[in-house]
Amino acid sequence: MAEVRCRRAVLPVERQDGEEDLESKDNPHNSGDPVSHDDVDATDVGGVEGTQESVKKREEKDQGETKPVEEKTGEKEDETDKQMPSPVKTSTRSSRSVMLQRLVKLFFGCLAAVTCGMMYAVYLSTYHERKFWFSSRQELEREITFQGGSGLYYYYYKHMLTAPSFERGVYELTRDNRTVSGQTINVVERLSLYPELVTSLLYRVTGSQEVIEPVYFYIGMVFGLQALYVTALFVSSWVMSGTWVAGMLAVAWYVINRPDTTKVDYAIPLRDNWALPYFSCQVAALTGFLSNNINSATEMFCYLLMSATTFTFVLVWEHSHYVLFVQGLALFLLDSFDLVQPRKIADIHKVYLSSVFLAYVLQFQNPRLLSSPLLSLLVASVLARYFQPVSCVHFLSRTQAPMAAVFAGSPQLLGTVKLCSGWTVTSLPLFSDIHLLRSSEDTHQVYALRSAEDIYKILTSHKTNYVIVEESLCNELSHTKGCRIKDLLDISNGHVVYDKGEMYSFSKHGRFCHEIKLNYSPYTNYFTRVFWNRSYHIYKVNSVISFQY
Incomplete structure (x- = not known):
C-alpha cells in the first residue's frame, strides 16, 4: 500500500526538460544495480521530494534569469528614450539646417558674382590686347587707340603725373589757359576730371611707377570698374529673382549685347x-x-x-x-x-x-x-x-458729416483735426489722463493683428463714425524691433512673441491697416473708404452692416 501511495504521489508530477538528467543522477532506479522493495519504497518517496525540490529550484532559476532580462529591456527602453530627440532640439536643428543652407547659397552666389566680374575683366583685357596689339605698340600709338575724343581725358591724366606734386597739378587744371585759346577755364569742372585726379593720386601713392606703366594702370582701373559693373548687375538680378542663376543669365545677356551697351572697346576714357x-x-x-x-x-x-x-x-x-x-x-x-x-x-x-x-x-x-x-x-x-x-484736413473741413460725428485716429492727428474742423474726437494728445490713454490704445488697434469685427466693435463702443489710418504708423519701420506702435500692440494683445531674435505670431488675422486697403469682405461690410492719399486713409464706420461677398 505504501508503494502504491508513493507511486500515485509520483504520477501527478510532470517531467520537464532537464529533470531526467537530474533524476538519473539522484534516483538509483536509473542505474543498472538491483534494489530491494524496501529500497524502492524509500527511493520512490525520496524521489518525490527531490523532484519537488528540483522543480522549485528550476522555477527560482527561471525567475532569476527573467529579472535581468526585464531589467535589460527597461534599460534599453530608457536608452531609446534618451536617444529620441526632443521637439525643441529638432526645431533647433532644423533652423540650423536652414541657416546653413542659406549661408551655402549665399557663398556660392557671391562666388559666382565675383567670378563673372573677374572673367569679364580678363576678357576685356585680352580682347583689347588682340584688337590693337597694345603691348607691341609705342606709347604714342597706344594713346591713339583712345578714339571718339576720349584721348583728351587721358591727356589730363598724364599732366597730373608729370606735375611736380598732386596739389600743383590740381591747381593748374582749375586755372588752365593752355586748352582754349584766349580763355582760362576750369577743366576739372568742365570735363568732370575727378576719375583722372583719383587715378593719378593712386598711381603716386601706391608706388606703381616701378611696377606698371601709367597707361596700363589707367586702363586697368577702367576694366576693374567694368568687372564691378557686371558683378552689380549679377547681384541686382539675384535679389529680384531670388536665385543666382538669373544673375548669370543677366551677365550673359550683357556680354552678348556689349556693343550696344558700352563703348569700352574703343573709347576707354x-x-x-x-x-x-x-x-x-x-x-x-x-x-x-x-x-x-x-x-x-x-x-x-x-x-x-x-x-x-x-x-x-x-x-x-x-x-x-x-x-x-x-x-x-x-x-x-x-x-x-x-x-x-x-x-x-x-x-x-x-x-x-x-x-x-x-x-x-x-x-x-x-x-x-x-x-x-x-x-x-x-x-x-x-x-x-x-x-x-x-x-x-481740407476734406475733413468740407465733408458732409453730421455735426455729432466722431473721428478716431492717433492723438497727434486728432489734435489737428479738432483744430481745423471742430469735429468730436475719441482722444487728445494728453498723457496724464488714464481714460484718454485707454481710448488711444483702443483706437490704435487698427494697426494690430485684429479682425474687422473686433475693430468694428471697438470703434462703435467709442461711438466712432470715421477712423483715420496713417501710412506712417501702418508701415513704420525701425532699426530696433519691438519698439514700434504695432509691435507694442501685438505684444500687448498676445499675438506676437519674441524669443532670441525670432518672432512667432499667434494671430490668424492679418494686420487690419493692411487688409482694409484691399477692399474685400468682411472689411467692406463694416467700413467704407471715403478718402485716401499716400499718407492717410479715412473710412466711415457703417451704421448698418451689409454682408457682401
Missing part, C-alpha cells in the same frame, strides 16, 4: 565707362533697399551703399542727373500706386538731394545741376508730401 559701374551698384543697392524681407542691418548697408554710389555717379558724369530723373520718375509712379513704402521713398529723395548738393559744391557750383530735371522732380515730390496733410 569716356565718362560713361567710369560712371555706369557706380550706377549699376546704385541700382543693386536700391533693389535691396526696397525689398521687404530684409533686416535693419542689411537695409542700413544698402542705404549707405546707395548714398555713396549715387554721389559718385553724379560727380563723375555730367549726364547722370538725367538718368536719375528717369529713375526718380519710376519710383514716383510706384509710390503713387502704394507699391513702395513712403518712408523709403523719402529716404531715397534725401539721397538724391544730398548727392546733388555735394556734387554742386565739388564741381565748383556747377549751374547745370541747379537746372536739372531731377531737382525739379524732388521739389515737386516735397511739395506733394507737404500738401497731403493739407488735402486731408
Whole structure:
C-alpha cells in the first residue's frame, strides 16, 4: 500500500526538460544495480521530494534569469528614450539646417558674382590686347587707340603725373589757359576730371611707377570698374529673382549685347565707362533697399551703399542727373500706386538731394545741376508730401458729416483735426489722463493683428463714425524691433512673441491697416473708404452692416 501511495504521489508530477538528467543522477532506479522493495519504497518517496525540490529550484532559476532580462529591456527602453530627440532640439536643428543652407547659397552666389566680374575683366583685357596689339605698340600709338575724343581725358591724366606734386597739378587744371585759346577755364569742372585726379593720386601713392606703366594702370582701373559693373548687375538680378542663376543669365545677356551697351572697346576714357559701374551698384543697392524681407542691418548697408554710389555717379558724369530723373520718375509712379513704402521713398529723395548738393559744391557750383530735371522732380515730390496733410484736413473741413460725428485716429492727428474742423474726437494728445490713454490704445488697434469685427466693435463702443489710418504708423519701420506702435500692440494683445531674435505670431488675422486697403469682405461690410492719399486713409464706420461677398 505504501508503494502504491508513493507511486500515485509520483504520477501527478510532470517531467520537464532537464529533470531526467537530474533524476538519473539522484534516483538509483536509473542505474543498472538491483534494489530491494524496501529500497524502492524509500527511493520512490525520496524521489518525490527531490523532484519537488528540483522543480522549485528550476522555477527560482527561471525567475532569476527573467529579472535581468526585464531589467535589460527597461534599460534599453530608457536608452531609446534618451536617444529620441526632443521637439525643441529638432526645431533647433532644423533652423540650423536652414541657416546653413542659406549661408551655402549665399557663398556660392557671391562666388559666382565675383567670378563673372573677374572673367569679364580678363576678357576685356585680352580682347583689347588682340584688337590693337597694345603691348607691341609705342606709347604714342597706344594713346591713339583712345578714339571718339576720349584721348583728351587721358591727356589730363598724364599732366597730373608729370606735375611736380598732386596739389600743383590740381591747381593748374582749375586755372588752365593752355586748352582754349584766349580763355582760362576750369577743366576739372568742365570735363568732370575727378576719375583722372583719383587715378593719378593712386598711381603716386601706391608706388606703381616701378611696377606698371601709367597707361596700363589707367586702363586697368577702367576694366576693374567694368568687372564691378557686371558683378552689380549679377547681384541686382539675384535679389529680384531670388536665385543666382538669373544673375548669370543677366551677365550673359550683357556680354552678348556689349556693343550696344558700352563703348569700352574703343573709347576707354569716356565718362560713361567710369560712371555706369557706380550706377549699376546704385541700382543693386536700391533693389535691396526696397525689398521687404530684409533686416535693419542689411537695409542700413544698402542705404549707405546707395548714398555713396549715387554721389559718385553724379560727380563723375555730367549726364547722370538725367538718368536719375528717369529713375526718380519710376519710383514716383510706384509710390503713387502704394507699391513702395513712403518712408523709403523719402529716404531715397534725401539721397538724391544730398548727392546733388555735394556734387554742386565739388564741381565748383556747377549751374547745370541747379537746372536739372531731377531737382525739379524732388521739389515737386516735397511739395506733394507737404500738401497731403493739407488735402486731408481740407476734406475733413468740407465733408458732409453730421455735426455729432466722431473721428478716431492717433492723438497727434486728432489734435489737428479738432483744430481745423471742430469735429468730436475719441482722444487728445494728453498723457496724464488714464481714460484718454485707454481710448488711444483702443483706437490704435487698427494697426494690430485684429479682425474687422473686433475693430468694428471697438470703434462703435467709442461711438466712432470715421477712423483715420496713417501710412506712417501702418508701415513704420525701425532699426530696433519691438519698439514700434504695432509691435507694442501685438505684444500687448498676445499675438506676437519674441524669443532670441525670432518672432512667432499667434494671430490668424492679418494686420487690419493692411487688409482694409484691399477692399474685400468682411472689411467692406463694416467700413467704407471715403478718402485716401499716400499718407492717410479715412473710412466711415457703417451704421448698418451689409454682408457682401
